[in-house]
Amino acid sequence: MVTILDPTDERVPVERQVTPRVGEITGNVALLDISKPRGSVLLDRLEALLTERMPGINVTRYAKPTFAKPAPDALRAEISAENDFIIEGLAD
Amino acid sequence: MSELPAFLLEDDAGRSSSFPGERPALICFVKEDCPTCNEVMPVIEAFYRAFADGVDILVPGQTVEGNRTLTKKHALTVPILDDSSLKVSFAYDVEIVPSLYLADPTGQSQRTLVGFVREEWQALAEQLSQTTGLAMPDVDWSSCPEWRPGCGSLSADPLVAARLQAESENSPLRARRIDIAAHDDEFEFMFDQGFSDGLPLVPPTPERVLRMLSGTRRDAQEVIATMPPNMGEATVEKVAINAVMAGCKPEYLPLILTAVEAVCTDEYNIHGVMATTMGASPVMVVNGPIRERLGLNMKLGALGQGNRANSTIGRALRLAIRNIGGARPGGTERSTLGNPMKFTMCFAEWEERNPWTPLHVERGFEQDDSVISIFAMTSGPTLMVDQDSRTGAQLAGTFGLCLESAFHPKAHYATEVLVVISPEHVDTFVRDGFDKASIRARIQEVTSRPIRELVENEVSAVGFKKAFADGMDSQALDKLLPKFKSEDDIHIVVAGSEAGKFSGAFHGWATGEIGSIPVSRKIEEV
Numbered sequence: 001m002v003t004i005l006d007p008t009d010e011r012v013p014v015e016r017q018v019t020p021r022v023g024e025i026t027g028n029v030a031l032l033d034i035s036k037p038r039g040s041v042l043l044d045r046l047e048a049l050l051t052e053r054m055p056g057i058n059v060t061r062y063a064k065p066t067f068a069k070p071a072p073d074a075l076r077a078e079i080s081a082e083n084d085f086i087i088e089g090l091a092d
Numbered sequence: 093m094s095e096l097p098a099f100l101l102e103d104d105a106g107r108s109s110s111f112p113g114e115r116p117a118l119i120c121f122v123k124e125d126c127p128t129c130n131e132v133m134p135v136i137e138a139f140y141r142a143f144a145d146g147v148d149i150l151v152p153g154q155t156v157e158g159n160r161t162l163t164k165k166h167a168l169t170v171p172i173l174d175d176s177s178l179k180v181s182f183a184y185d186v187e188i189v190p191s192l193y194l195a196d197p198t199g200q201s202q203r204t205l206v207g208f209v210r211e212e213w214q215a216l217a218e219q220l221s222q223t224t225g226l227a228m229p230d231v232d233w234s235s236c237p238e239w240r241p242g243c244g245s246l247s248a249d250p251l252v253a254a255r256l257q258a259e260s261e262n263s264p265l266r267a268r269r270i271d272i273a274a275h276d277d278e279f280e281f282m283f284d285q286g287f288s289d290g291l292p293l294v295p296p297t298p299e300r301v302l303r304m305l306s307g308t309r310r311d312a313q314e315v316i317a318t319m320p321p322n323m324g325e326a327t328v329e330k331v332a333i334n335a336v337m338a339g340c341k342p343e344y345l346p347l348i349l350t351a352v353e354a355v356c357t358d359e360y361n362i363h364g365v366m367a368t369t370m371g372a373s374p375v376m377v378v379n380g381p382i383r384e385r386l387g388l389n390m391k392l393g394a395l396g397q398g399n400r401a402n403s404t405i406g407r408a409l410r411l412a413i414r415n416i417g418g419a420r421p422g423g424t425e426r427s428t429l430g431n432p433m434k435f436t437m438c439f440a441e442w443e444e445r446n447p448w449t450p451l452h453v454e455r456g457f458e459q460d461d462s463v464i465s466i467f468a469m470t471s472g473p474t475l476m477v478d479q480d481s482r483t484g485a486q487l488a489g490t491f492g493l494c495l496e497s498a499f500h501p502k503a504h505y506a507t508e509v510l511v512v513i514s515p516e517h518v519d520t521f522v523r524d525g526f527d528k529a530s531i532r533a534r535i536q537e538v539t540s541r542p543i544r545e546l547v548e549n550e551v552s553a554v555g556f557k558k559a560f561a562d563g564m565d566s567q568a569l570d571k572l573l574p575k576f577k578s579e580d581d582i583h584i585v586v587a588g589s590e591a592g593k594f595s596g597a598f599h600g601w602a603t604g605e606i607g608s609i610p611v612s613r614k615i616e617e618v
Contacts, residue, residue: 002278005296006268007287007333007415009324014270014285037207037241068187068248070271077274 001073025054027084032071033063039089046087096193096201097183101152103171104160109150112199116223117148118216119193121186122172124158126243129190132208133166135236136190138229139217140170146224152180154189154246181247182256188242192216207242264305264312265298267329282337287415289407289435293337304332307342308349308617316349317356320363322418326352330416331408338408344386344401346617347464348408351376354466355409359609365468365601366419371427372468372601372608374413375510376406376438377585379452380462382615383440390440392589395473395512395596406436431471439587445515446586448528455612462615467510467583468608472598478517479593484526487517488534491595495582496539496575498599502546502555504539504573508581508600508610514588517595532579539575546573577603583610 006014029050031043047059062079064071071079079086096119100110111117120136122129140149152175153159159172175181184193192205194216203219205212214233221228247256258265272278278295282288294300305312305328312329319326328349335348355362355374365372378388389399397403419425427434443450452463474497478490491511499506511531513521521531547561547569548554561569576582581603588594601607 001274002272002295003297004270004272004278004282005265005298005301005329005333006270007296007330007337007411009319009322009330009416009418010268011322011324014268037239066187068244069253073274080275 025057025085028058028060028082030079030083030086031059031061032079032086032088033061034067034089035064036067036089039067043087043089094201096195096199097180098199099152099180099183101150101173101175101180103173104156104163105171107171109148109171109173111148111150112195112197113148115146115148115197116202116220117150117193117195117197117199118143118220119150119152119184119195121152121154121175121181121184121189121191121245122162123154123189123243123246124161126189128208128240128242130162130165131237131240132190132213133162133168135213135229135231137166137168137170138231139220142217142229143220143224143226144170146226147220154178154181178247178252178256179259181245182253182260186245187248189245190242191245194219208237208240210236210238263298263302265301265329266313266327267301267333269298286420287337287411289410289414291435293411294339296333296336300336301329301332304336304340304342304345305329307345308332310349310617317353319352319356319413319417320419321367321424322416324416324418326356326412326416331412334412334415335404335408338411339400339404340408341386341400341404344405344408347378347382347386347462347615348405348412350613350615351405351409351464351466352412354464354611354613355413357611360466360468360611361608362413362417362419363424365608366413366417366425368470368601369426369428370470370601371429371431371434372470373431373433373437374406374409375433375467375469375472375598376409377451377465377467377510378438378440378463379443379450379457379465380615381460382462383443388438388440390442390587394439394442394587395437402438402440403436406438409438410434410436433469433472437469441585442515442587445518447518447522448584451583451585452612454528457612457614463612464615465610465612467508467598467610468601469510469598470507470601472510473512473596474599476511476595476597477593478595481520484521484524484530485534487520488526488531489538491531491597492535492538492575495535495597498575498597500552500554502552504541504546504575505577506603508576508583508603510583510585510598510600512585512587512596512598514592514595515586515590516593518586520593528584529579531584532582535582536574536576536579540572542570543573544569 033039102108151172153172156176188206194203272281279292282293310328314328315325317326386401388401413419441451457463476494481487546555548558
């Protein structure tokens with residue numbers, strides 16, 4: 001990963017590029033728990049529903065070490081390499 | 093047990109509290125927009141009322157306004173301490189609020205609670221009651237939630253954390269850090285963000301920016317100018333970031349900083365220069381010893397491509413104006429056609445090949461000063477081709493005829509020009525004893541036209557309006573008007589290779605108070 005310094009006056013947020021949406025879910029799906037307490041309850045239910053309604057997909061669970069910081073590079077690389085989709089449980 | 097960081101914080105009334113004191117301390121980090129913090133504030137208040145005689149109850153809050161809101165909303169008597177700089181929160185590595193730290197009188201950590209777990213807080217109350225011999229706080233524990241997770245501490249917000257980290261490490265960098273994902277191409281990313289003038293940029297990594305900052309002794313956070321149209325603060329660091337992107341070397345930075353200061357003056361009026369539909373652009377001329385030190389080109393191809401200092405210094409100024417000032421084509425930059433000078437235009441004067449006074453001395457500086465002069469020019473360099481004239485009067489005559497086209501041949505008193513005389517043309521002038529003053533006078537002489545020829549007509553409507561001319565008598569209409577309002581509007585420098593009877597000229601924009609006045613500044617750090 002490359003880190004650069006913002007050359008602007010910083011009044012506009014950095015725009016992230018959104019990955020194109022393909023319209024259907026296939027292949028490997030990551031469920032990312034940000035480690036906020038009880039986030040797993042929601043993700044358990046989501047995993048059950050996804051598996052039931054889309055039997056063709058593979059669901060893998062991941063967790064960030066802490067919700068207060070961005071996911072470590074290694075975890076991001078792992079999720080990105082092994083999955084086609086990610087569902088992240090954000091905040092509460 | 094570990095030693096907790098010492099601190100001194102003030103509450104809203106200016107009363108200070110320090111840690112460690114002489115008694116046990118309970119430190120509780122809170123922030124106002126956290127629902128859990130709001131739920132536990134009455135408990136913290138009850139702790140304060142119960143134990144204040146035996147324990148220092150210290151409650152750092154993370155925003156000034158939020159602290160006031162908490163105090164008012166919960167009718168607190170416990171002072172909320174101002175940690176809006178987040179330095180204490182950062183020193184404690186607080187990730188979640190509320191976070192409680194119990195410390196003994198020497199500042200050793202005894203217990204840490206994160207978020208709200210009723211049993212833990214209740215046990216803490218019992219522990220404090222036992223050790224102090226004071227009564228239990230007045231808390232209806234059954235009405236408290238069993239647990240609440242708390243919220244992220246403001247000091248752990250990635251953008252704030254980067255600044256706090258830099259401060260704690262004494263790094264001079266404060267600019268927002270942008271992480272470009274491993275799968276993204278950093279060059280494409282910078283295009284996508286709109287940082288670029290259309291050409292690839294050097295990624296301004298912290299390492300490169302630090303190297304760039306080594307080129308100046310000025311403080312990285314010094315605000316050197318307020319840059320229109322956004323009125324963005326141009327710090328030394330921000331200019332350095334843009335200089336890295338432009339491809340500059342660290343030793344170029346003092347010149348670029350001086351150029352940024354120069355264009356951000358009322359005289360230069362960078363806002364107007366960028367916004368005009370006519371399409372003006374800064375043209376930078378460098379004089380003095382710095383030319384040699386930076387390797388600026390003043391000879392063959394000086395106004396063209398191929399030299400790093402010329403190309404990247406001009407580009408750095410333009411990128412700074414684009415990114416810090418926010419002047420972008422289609423936004424506040426409204427040039428109808430644009431021109432290639434908007435990428436970069438910087439060159440040096442070949443003073444040693446100039447038999448007259450060099451530009452910076454003419455403009456009031458010492459010969460040994462290194463000076464940047466910046467002009468607002470709308471077109472150029474246009475070529476003035478004369479391989480035939482053998483006298484100074486003929487050659488300056490050629491210049492006049494060519495310069496007549498600035499704006500429009502019938503537009504007199506309208507603009508200024510920057511004339512770049514090539515060495516071969518210099519020699520022609522010298523042979524005939526022509527100096528800058530005689531060149532200027534000759535240009536004015538050959539461009540002088542009777543006003544009657546400058547009135548709007550069937551060929552072109554540009555010039556004096558007919559209604560205005562109708563009010564003039566024949567004598568007034570015969571009055572000769574030179575191209576330029578003043579000989580001072582003809583700026584002259586020497587540059588170019590030894591071979592070729594070709595000189596150049598940049599044509600100006602709205603000249604003087606109504607538009608832009610050229611600015612020259614001494615580069616102090618050389």
